[in-house]
Amino acid sequence: MRASQEDFENATNQVKLLKKDPGNEVKLKLYALYKQATEGPCNVPKPGVLDFINKAKWDAWNALGSLPKETARHNYVDLVSSLSASSESSIQVTPAADRKQPGSDALVVTSQDGITTITLNRPDKKNALTTQMYHDIMLALEAASKDDSAITVLTGNGDYYCSGNDLTNFTDIPPGGVEEKARSGAVLLRDFVDRFIDFPKPLVAVVNGPAVGISVTILGLFDIVYATDRATFHTPFSHLGQSPEGCSSYTFPKIMGPSKATEMLVFGKKLTAREACTQGLVTEVFPDSTFQKEVWVRLKAYSKLPPNAMRISKQVIRNTEKEKLHAINAEESNILRERWLSDECMNAVVSFLSKKAKL
Numbered sequence: 001m002r003a004s005q006e007d008f009e010n011a012t013n014q015v016k017l018l019k020k021d022p023g024n025e026v027k028l029k030l031y032a033l034y035k036q037a038t039e040g041p042c043n044v045p046k047p048g049v050l051d052f053i054n055k056a057k058w059d060a061w062n063a064l065g066s067l068p069k070e071t072a073r074h075n076y077v078d079l080v081s082s083l084s085a086s087s088e089s090s091i092q093v094t095p096a097a098d099r100k101q102p103g104s105d106a107l108v109v110t111s112q113d114g115i116t117t118i119t120l121n122r123p124d125k126k127n128a129l130t131t132q133m134y135h136d137i138m139l140a141l142e143a144a145s146k147d148d149s150a151i152t153v154l155t156g157n158g159d160y161y162c163s164g165n166d167l168t169n170f171t172d173i174p175p176g177g178v179e180e181k182a183r184s185g186a187v188l189l190r191d192f193v194d195r196f197i198d199f200p201k202p203l204v205a206v207v208n209g210p211a212v213g214i215s216v217t218i219l220g221l222f223d224i225v226y227a228t229d230r231a232t233f234h235t236p237f238s239h240l241g242q243s244p245e246g247c248s249s250y251t252f253p254k255i256m257g258p259s260k261a262t263e264m265l266v267f268g269k270k271l272t273a274r275e276a277c278t279q280g281l282v283t284e285v286f287p288d289s290t291f292q293k294e295v296w297v298r299l300k301a302y303s304k305l306p307p308n309a310m311r312i313s314k315q316v317i318r319n320t321e322k323e324k325l326h327a328i329n330a331e332e333s334n335i336l337r338e339r340w341l342s343d344e345c346m347n348a349v350v351s352f353l354s355k356k357a358k359l
């Protein structure tokens with residue numbers, strides 16, 4: 001028996017009463033059938049490749065081809081009645097403009113005992129780096145390079161050190177489109193990494209938990225890396241259709257040899273803190289239970305050493321490579337700009353976002 005218009009309207013109301021989220025795949029199917037039943041075959045332009053949610057919806061609708069309206073209506077009613085009546089749906093798209101924007105509290109900078117500490121403070125998002133945070137970290141480094149502290153520390157608040165680039169950064173497409181987005185992302189990346197290459201004082205990473213992506217690659221530009229034994233180090237670039245940054249294409253082979261660097265940067269092998277220490281990426285590993293206490297006692301003692309001597313010694317160690325590192329950074333950023341426009345990268349980002357999206 002074909003579904004009547006009344007059955008269809010009842011079904012559209014029933015969807016709103018579902019208590020359990022049926023999942024993205026089913027929600028896309030419902031969306032597509034609804035559009036087909038009410039408007040017929042897909043008749044709107046395909047959204048841009050990085051407009052992930054609308055593109056997924058458009059794809060689902062377009063895939064129904066010339067399915068007659070009546071059949072779509074019938075299939076919609078069937079699908080709704082097969083979903084548990086005790087579920088609740090959340091078929092909503094949160095517009096980018098309505099999403100909570102990270103405030104300046106996503107980064108906390110403190111200065112005490114001769115140490116300036118920059119703390120990533122988005123623990124509920126595993127300290128993923130928003131575009132704003134890249135800018136704020138650059139400003140914080142700039143200020144720290146001129147303040148009277150002897151040592152600068154980067155650390156994270158919560159159970160993670162940092163989960164790398166915030167993948168939702170990819171959804172904020174400017175009027176110039178995806179090419180413009182990739183171009184400005186590459187400029188931001190290059191500027192960001194340049195600040196670490198040029199940082200004039202001892203720079204210490206206090207890795208309080210797992211680290212992913214760019215938060216791992218830039219460790220090669222730090223002078224000291226202390227890690228809790230709970231930390232892991234993961235650069236899943238190939239999985240994301242991306243390529244190494246943060247000068248890691250140079251620093252990692254230099255630190256751990258080309259083969260171990262390839263395991264990390266090409267195959268995305270995740271290292272434990274102890275493995276990372278054995279391979280020279282981490283300076284020292286501490287038990288998680290005493291990590292904070294031991295590390296800060298150590299750093300406070302170091303911060304009492306003559307600051308000018310420490311700064312000059314750091315520069316003697318690092319300066320010979322600066323020019324090379326800037327060239328590598330420029331090249332890596334350029335390559336990434338192209339990678340960000342690749343299908344491999346877009347599909348990986350869509351896959352991550354669709355797991356969290358409210359379609």
Ligand SMILES: CCCC/C=C/CC(=O)SCCNC(=O)CCNC(=O)[C@H](O)C(C)(C)COP(=O)(O)OP(=O)(O)OC[C@H]1O[C@@H](n2cnc3c(N)ncnc32)[C@H](O)[C@@H]1OP(=O)(O)O
Pocket residue numbers: 124125126128129134163164165166167168185186188189212213214215236237240242245356
């Ligand atoms: C302009 C410069 C560009 C520089 C380019 C850099 C390249 C990179 O950094 S590549 C690395 C990118 N990062 C990732 O691929 C990590 C993605 N996240 C994850 O795989 C997982 O979230 C996790 C393994 C880090 C943690 O998993 P867990 O199950 O413990 O927690 P979740 O429930 O997944 O996370 C909680 C919450 O945080 C959100 N989140 C975590 N990481 C990111 C991220 N990188 N981007 C955006 N959002 C992230 C996650 O979605 C959850 O959010 P909801 O509670 O809203 O669902």
